[in-house]
Structures are given as C-alpha cells and as structure tokens.
Amino acid sequence: MGKIEWAMWANEQALASGLILLTGGIVGVAGQFRGWEFAAYAVAAGVFVCLLEYPRSKRAKGTSMERSGQYCFTVCVKSFGPLTRNYYVRAFLHAGICVPGGFMLATVLGCVCLAIASLIYLAAAIRGEHWEPILPRKDSRKPVAESIKNPPQNPPPRPPPETRRKQAKDVEAAAYDNPMTVTDDE
Amino acid sequence: MAFLVERWFYTRVLLGQALSWARAPAACLNFNCMLILLPVCRNLLSLLRGSIQYCSRTAARQLDRNLTFHKLVAYMIAFHTAVHIVAHLFNFEFFMDAQLKRNSSYLPFILSEIGTGDNASFLNPIRSNETSPTIVMFTTIAGLTGVAITLALILIITSSMEVIRRSYFEVFWYTHHLFVIFFIGLVFHGYGRIVRGQTPGSLRTNRPDRCANRFDDWGKNESDCAVPEFAGNPPGTWKWVVGPMILYVCERLVRIYRSHQKVVITKVVMHPSKTLELQMKKKGFRMEVGQYVFIQCPSVSRLEWHPFTLTSAPEEDYFTAHIRIVGDWTQALYEACGGDKPEQQEAWKLPKVAIDGPFGTASEDVFRYEVVMLVGAGIGVTPFASILKSVWYKHIQNNQEVFTKKIYFYWLCPETQAFEWFADLLQSLERQMADRDMADFLSYNIYLTRWKETEAAHFRVHHEAENDPITGLKQKTLYGKPNWDNEFTSIASKHPGSKVGVFLCGPPQLGKSLEKQCLSHSEADVKFIFNKENF
Numbered sequence: 001m002g003k004i005e006w007a008m009w010a011n012e013q014a015l016a017s018g019l020i021l022l023t024g025g026i027v028g029v030a031g032q033f034r035g036w037e038f039a040a041y042a043v044a045a046g047v048f049v050c051l052l053e054y055p056r057s058k059r060a061k062g063t064s065m066e067r068s069g070q071y072c073f074t075v076c077v078k079s080f081g082p083l084t085r086n087y088y089v090r091a092f093l094h095a096g097i098c099v100p101g102g103f104m105l106a107t108v109l110g111c112v113c114l115a116i117a118s119l120i121y122l123a124a125a126i127r128g129e130h131w132e133p134i135l136p137r138k139d140s141r142k143p144v145a146e147s148i149k150n151p152p153q154n155p156p157p158r159p160p161p162e163t164r165r166k167q168a169k170d171v172e173a174a175a176y177d178n179p180m181t182v183t184d185d186e
Numbered sequence: 187m188a189f190l191v192e193r194w195f196y197t198r199v200l201l202g203q204a205l206s207w208a209r210a211p212a213a214c215l216n217f218n219c220m221l222i223l224l225p226v227c228r229n230l231l232s233l234l235r236g237s238i239q240y241c242s243r244t245a246a247r248q249l250d251r252n253l254t255f256h257k258l259v260a261y262m263i264a265f266h267t268a269v270h271i272v273a274h275l276f277n278f279e280f281f282m283d284a285q286l287k288r289n290s291s292y293l294p295f296i297l298s299e300i301g302t303g304d305n306a307s308f309l310n311p312i313r314s315n316e317t318s319p320t321i322v323m324f325t326t327i328a329g330l331t332g333v334a335i336t337l338a339l340i341l342i343i344t345s346s347m348e349v350i351r352r353s354y355f356e357v358f359w360y361t362h363h364l365f366v367i368f369f370i371g372l373v374f375h376g377y378g379r380i381v382r383g384q385t386p387g388s389l390r391t392n393r394p395d396r397c398a399n400r401f402d403d404w405g406k407n408e409s410d411c412a413v414p415e416f417a418g419n420p421p422g423t424w425k426w427v428v429g430p431m432i433l434y435v436c437e438r439l440v441r442i443y444r445s446h447q448k449v450v451i452t453k454v455v456m457h458p459s460k461t462l463e464l465q466m467k468k469k470g471f472r473m474e475v476g477q478y479v480f481i482q483c484p485s486v487s488r489l490e491w492h493p494f495t496l497t498s499a500p501e502e503d504y505f506t507a508h509i510r511i512v513g514d515w516t517q518a519l520y521e522a523c524g525g526d527k528p529e530q531q532e533a534w535k536l537p538k539v540a541i542d543g544p545f546g547t548a549s550e551d552v553f554r555y556e557v558v559m560l561v562g563a564g565i566g567v568t569p570f571a572s573i574l575k576s577v578w579y580k581h582i583q584n585n586q587e588v589f590t591k592k593i594y595f596y597w598l599c600p601e602t603q604a605f606e607w608f609a610d611l612l613q614s615l616e617r618q619m620a621d622r623d624m625a626d627f628l629s630y631n632i633y634l635t636r637w638k639e640t641e642a643a644h645f646r647v648h649h650e651a652e653n654d655p656i657t658g659l660k661q662k663t664l665y666g667k668p669n670w671d672n673e674f675t676s677i678a679s680k681h682p683g684s685k686v687g688v689f690l691c692g693p694p695q696l697g698k699s700l701e702k703q704c705l706s707h708s709e710a711d712v713k714f715i716f717n718k719e720n721f
Contacts, residue, residue, distance in 0.1 A: 004354045012344040020340070027272050033279045056349075065349055105319040106275045109333070113340055 007057060007087060007129045010120035014094060015053040017117050021101060021110030022046030028106035038104040045097050046110065052077060052084070058132035066134050078133045085132075087125035094118035193383040195394035196309060196414060200294050201280050208273035209381070211266035216426040218266065219372060222259045223430040225252035227437040232545050247551070247717065264343060267336060274332075278312075278319040285315040296401050300413060307415035311380045327378035335371035338364040355513060359490065369431060372423055379418025388415040441491070445482055445540035452504055454523045454536065457607045461565075462509045462520050463497075468541055473500050475552060475576045476569035479543030481507065486518040491542060495568040495691075499575035501583060508607065510565050551717060553577075553590050555687030559677065559714075561700065563598045563692030567608055570595065570691070574628070578615055581624070594677060595630035596668060598692070632663045670699065674707040674714065682711045689717050 021042045028039025055074040058064045077084045084090070095118040101111030189198075189206050198205055225231070231249050238246045284294035301308025312322050323329035344350075345361035384392070397404065397411035405413040453465035464481075473496055480491040492515060494507040511520050524531030552558055552573050560570045574595070580588050597608070612630065619627065677686060688704055690697050697716075704714035 004357055008354065009345060009350055009357055012347050012350060013341070016340060016344050023268070023272075024275075027275055031276055031279060033275075034282065059353075062353060103320070105278055105323060108320055108323070109271070109336060112333070112337060116337075116341070 005059060005061075005129055006120055006124035006127065007131070008059070010087075010117050010124055011053055011056060013120055014049060014114065014117035017094075017098075017110055017113035018046045018049030018053060020046075020113055021049065021098075021107060024101070024107040024110045028104060031106075033104065033106060035104040038100055039106055041100050042104075042107040042110060045101070049094070049097065049114065052090075056134065057130075058134045060129070060132075064134050070134070071136070074133045074135070077131075085130050087121050087129055087131065090131075091118045091121040091125055094121065192389060192394055193386075195384070195398065196297055196416070197381075197383055199398070200284050200297060200310060201277050204273050204276040204280060205381075208270055208277055211270040211273070214266045215263060215270065215372075216423050218259050218263045219369070219423075220426045220430050222256060222263065223427075223434045225256040225259075227433055228543075228545050229437055229440045230433060235546055250717075260343070260346075264339065267339060271332075271336065278322065281310050281312045281322075282319050284310055285312050288315065291402075293398070293401055296404075297414075301416065307385075307417065309382050309414075309416040311378075311382070326380060328375055328380045331371040331375045335368045335375065338368045338371070342368070355492075355515075356487075356490065369427060373421075373427065376419070376421030376423055379420070382416040382418045385415050385417045388412070441480075441542045444542045447541075449539050449541050451523070451536045451539060454531065455607075456520075456525055457508075459601075459606050460511045461607060462511060462516070462523065462525060463506055463607065464509065464523070464539075465498075465504050465506045466539065466541070467504050471505060471541070471544075473498075473505060473544045474546060475500060475573045477544035477546050477572075478569075479505075479507065479541050479545070481509075482540040482542070483515075483519050483522060483537050484540070485522055485537045486515060490515055492516075493545075495572070496544060497568050497571040497575075499572055499579050501576060501579035508565075508568055508571075552687060552689060553588065555590060555715075556684050557592045557594075557677070557681045557686045558590055559594045559596070559673075559686060559688045561596045561598070561688070561690045561692065561696070563690075563696055564600060566691035567597050568691070570689075571608060571611055574611065574615060577628075578618065581627075582618070582622070592626075592681070593628045594673075595628060596673075597630070597632045598635055598667065598696075599632065600634075600636040631668065633668055634663050634665050635667055670703045674703050678707050678709070678712045678714075685713045685715060687717060688714050 023046075025039045025042030025044075025046055027033075028036050029043060033039060051073060054067060055070040055077050056064060056067055082089075094114050098111040098114035098118065101107035101114070189209050194205065231252055235246050235249045238249070280294075281298075284298045287295055289295055298308075298310035298312075302313070305313075311326065312319070323333065341361055342364050345358050351358045384394070391412035392404070392414040393411075394414075397409075397414075400409065400411060403409035404411050447468060447470075449466050449468045451464055451466050453463075455463040455465075457463060476495070478493050478495045480493050482488075482491045494509055496505050497508050498504065498506040509516055509519065511517055511525075519537075520526070522537040524535065552560075560573065562568075562570050574593075577588065577590065577593065615628065688700060690700055701716045704716040708714045
C-alpha cells in the first residue's frame, strides 16, 4: 500500500460522517427528542463538516477528480491558509467536533464515523500529506502563428485514397494531375 | 410478519407507526443481504453461464452485469439501513418516554412495568428510568450488533467510492472484507429478541380490543383481563442469509484450491509500452476466447488477486496475459519478474504465481454471430487479441467451418507506443491472410485519437509509404475518432438480413454511443446486438 494517499479516504469518510451527523441531528430536532440541543448542535456541526470536506484536495500523484461545483468551496477553504492545509489541524478539529455527538443516541453514529475519519486524517498527517486546492489550469499555449488564420482555400495537393492505393501497384496508371499548381509557400 | 395485527397492539401503543417503519426495511434488508453475496460468486456464475447458454443467449448475457447488480443491491442496503435506523431512533425515544412518564393512569407506563419481576414477560426493553437510550443501545445485543454492522457498512461504502477504488485498490479490497463482520453481526442482530409482542396464550386472557382501556383492572379477581405477557420473535435473518453465505464460502474454497495448483511462468516479455507479457502453463488449464483470469503473486501480496484478460488463443498450449503497469501491485510484479534489471532473469528466479479462473465474459459469444464488429479502446483490445488468434488457428490448423464469416475490427488508441505488441500480431495475421488469399475475412481500422505536433509532421512526410509509419501494417492508420454512423450504415448495407454482434471493451461513454447506434441502425433486415465487457 505504498502509494496510498490516506487523505482521499479520510475525505470521503468525513463527508459521509458530516451527512450522517446532519441527518441524526435533523431527526433529533424534528422528533423533539430528549437532548435535542445536542441534535441542534449536530445539525450545525454536520453542515460545517460537509462544507469543509466538500472540496477535494489535489492529489500528489495522478489526476484529481473534482466534485461538481466545488470551485467556490475550494476558494473559501483555501482562504483559511494553514488551518485547512494542515491535516493535523483537521484531525484534531474533527475529534473535537464529534465529542458532543456522543451524548445523544441520534447523533452517536455520526460521532463515531467522524472519529474514524479523524483517525485516518491523523494517519495522513503523519505521512506528510497536506491539502492542495484544485484550481483551474491557466492555459499557457503559444499564440497561434500568423499563417494559420484562414482555413485552407484550396484542396490539398494529394490524390484521393483510391488513386494512392493504385500508386503502390501501378505507377503508370496512377498518374494524377493536381487541380491547382503546387508552389512553395515562400 | 404482519405487525398490524392484534398481537402487536400493545407494542403499537408504545411505539405507534415507528414499529412498522422499522420492521419494513428490516424485511427488505433480509432480502437484500441474501442477494448481495450472489453476484460475486464468480465460479458459480461461470457455471450458470455455461449451462444457461444452451437455453437462451440473452439470459446468459445478463450474468455479465453482475457487478452492476451488486452495486444496486448495495445502494438498497444503504438506503434501507438508513430508514431502519431512523425508525429505531424514534422507537428508543418512545420506549424511554414510557419509562419516564411514571403516571399510573398512563397506559404506556403500565405496559412498561409489566415483567419487572421475572424479567421474561416484559414488553419495554428499557427496564428502568435511570438509563438513557444510548446506554441501552450499548448494553443490548441488538444495539451493539447494530452499531458494529452499521460502522462496517459505512466504512465499506466510503472505501468503495470510485475515486478510492480506481486509485487505491488495496484500501477498497481490504476494507471490503469487513463484510464478514457485517454478516456475523447481522445474524446475531435479532438474538436479543428485543421486538416483543403478546404471546398467543396471553391473547386469550387479555384481548386488547376489550381490555386496553381497562388497564386499571388487569389481573384483578373480578376482571376478565389478565396482565398481558410478551415475548420476542425468534431471530429470522439467518434463514435468509445462510444459503448465500455457504455458497460464498464454497466460492472462496474453490479459489483457494485453484490457487494451490502449480502455475509455471514459461516466458516473460517486456514491451516498451509499459506492458508486461507473461506466458504461463498450468496442468489441466482450458480456456475459451476472451476469458479472464485472476492472478496472485504471493511474493508481491498474499491477499490480492487481480483480473487480467487472456491474450492467447485456446488452440495454443500455453496461456498469456498482457499486464499494464499502472499501480503498486503491477509495478511490484514487474520488478519481481526482473523488469528493472538489464539482463534476463533466470527461469528459477521467476516468482511463483497462482491463477483463479478462467472466467467467461461476453467475448465467448463472438463466434455465434455471422458478422462481428469488435471495438477496443487502448488496452481494451486485449480480449480481441485472443479472438483474432483463435480465428486464425481455427482456419488454418483444423480447417474447421467457422460460423463467423466477416470480422470488422476497430482499435481506438490515444498513443502510438501502445500499438507495439498488438501490431506484431496484426502484422503476422496480415501476412498470413495475404498468403492464403483471405484478405477479405478481417477488415481492421486503427484510429489514433491523440497526437503531438511533432508526430503529425512525421505522418505527413511518410504518407505515401507502403507501410503505415506507426504500425508497419499495410492498412493505414486513421486519425481522430471514427464516424460510427457511417460505419454502421456501411456494414448494414453490406450484410442485409443478418445479425451483427457488436463487442466493446472500452470506456462507458463509448459504450453508450455504440449502444445508441446499435438501436438506431437495427432495422427490419439487419440487427445489431450490443455486448459489453464488464471491466
């Protein structure tokens, strides 16, 4: 498992945990369960975790698959600089966020899942990974040369495929007159 | 199990609708967990496929989509688990409510008090008011197993996301083995008999429709309502999953047995296109065209088996696989076979390998069609290598009457290097066909879909050469993507009144567009039938 980037899995796990925390919180609040305050906290925490984890990091090796519409989230998360770049911070943040979820049955599952995500982030941080934003690539192509402005006006000075095949076998019969006189560009 | 009957009347007094909302997904989960193991029993499916083929080719083709089915059932399991858990959250809350509102004119409280003495005939699994739903969850069998299997399920799902699966296969594969915990937990989930209904004996002495309102008088001498007694249902999930679990265990045993059969690597070829060719022999190995095997190399990893299409024909006395070097495992295999050393590896230094398979895919059907269109994108051409070789052997060696009369072969490739090993095969076929005057049998078109400016200049200059500058074949390479509409139309016009089999090994988008073309060009006299490889 040499080249595994743990952060990729931690990210999926954390996003799932955010959703589970959110769902548990909504159920707790809507059902007016005992301890619904914890459920209300879970709703807020779930939304926060989802927003933080939605933008995928750029992979160190290989192509990175963006989630749809993640660009604005990337910009927000990027603006926090080292706080979001460093995975140690994320690991401890998730560990902290998940604790109040353990006090109510509806949010316990979200709490445990987020704790697991925090552990995987810790493993990622120990291996030296960090979060890189996926930004749109700036095209740095050379400007198109002057002569390639207009589409070709004349047919190419090449015989059509049938005649080309004939050329290989029978040179005489494949004689072909170009419709235009062929001259050098310069 | 019907939960809206008399037996569950008192349970519903406590839980209301939430009881049914929890039991319904539970029933669906029983069914889905039974189904989920079946599509991944490869050997069983191969067996089924072989026997069904004689009845109906269409039915056998459905077995190609076993992985899609496995994923769909998994989504259903995830959905039903979510509904089940939410309903049980409400159930726990209602159970707790019943214990906390300690008011003797409140029926749920009275019901909760039943069975406090003998701890057997109780209804409410929460037995005191000094606990909390969370604590109860961690102290009941149902709760503990529920948490364990839900965690296992969530970890399996997050590691099966496409991003993780495609790039870090090991994480996906090892985490997926948590399904063992899932099934064990699932079987024991109902052992605590936590869902309780009135016993049939009690229903005779306490009929809910008459006695529910007169709970003050229960058990008193002059009333005709005794105190009701409750018991839980025996666990039923094992009846659903034991069959598939046994089948799956058999499947793994077959794989282990096969892996111990000796496989010898007879030749290793390193191709420049980062492709490793392994030629192997195994006693008693028989294959059909286009099948695949799973290869394990214990010196690289004891637990990983990876699928590779066989590129040799059944007529040869060895079998080969072309392995592209893309990840950890393939790179390690390459090094174990001496790929990074300049001199050739001694035969006895080659690593031991194990083979599971061969398993069949749609390519076996190729010879049942009179006219065949084979489309391979990049490395997806490998099953077709096997088919072309086999066709050739059939014609020249045994002079068998082959049902297939015409093959149209399309190879779409993004880079020139990948041509190299396959081009050798095409070159030799081209030569042999020309010798036997059979140039018409196989019509192949190679499309280069991406090229660099510098290469383009080279192509322009060598345009008139007899052999193609890239492949060395007489048939020229074409540039860009094929115009499928034209291709289908021309094939339809050349072969009226026949069934044309279309086989694809490539990306899903190409599959979708080919499928559409098949449907739109299948008119009264010519039918295009689409088959897709499942990896």
